[in-house]
Amino acid sequence: MVIITTKKGADGALTVGVASKVSTSSANKLPEVQTVFGPGSLSANGVLNTASYNSWGPKIPADSxxxxNIGNFFRHSIVYDNNVNVSGGNKNGSFFCPVPTTNRMVSFRKRIMRRRHSDLTASSVMAV
Structure with a gap:
């Protein structure tokens, strides 16, 4: 059997670690918006159907x-990443417990998306 250990608590006193990061996010490029023709499409018999979501109806008047909507949907956002972890151990065992939190302040519809999760890694030496 092979056991791979990535993170564990260290021998000695209880240790608390804190890390924070702030980053920004925005769309690099947006698709071009067609603003020449209104909604509609021609059916097979040549009749204009303006109830269609296709954008090949009559020309949009210049004063309209x-x-x-695409530019208004994709807006600049700010991401806050915070991580608190607790670890400890002795010669018989150790533990490591990270609690990361991510808050993404998204501008569309003034929403905040939050993600939190935690893990607990523990190991112990058992006397035989």
């Missing part, structure tokens, strides 16, 4: 309001 044009909306940039």
């Amino acid at each position: 309001t044009k909306y940039d």
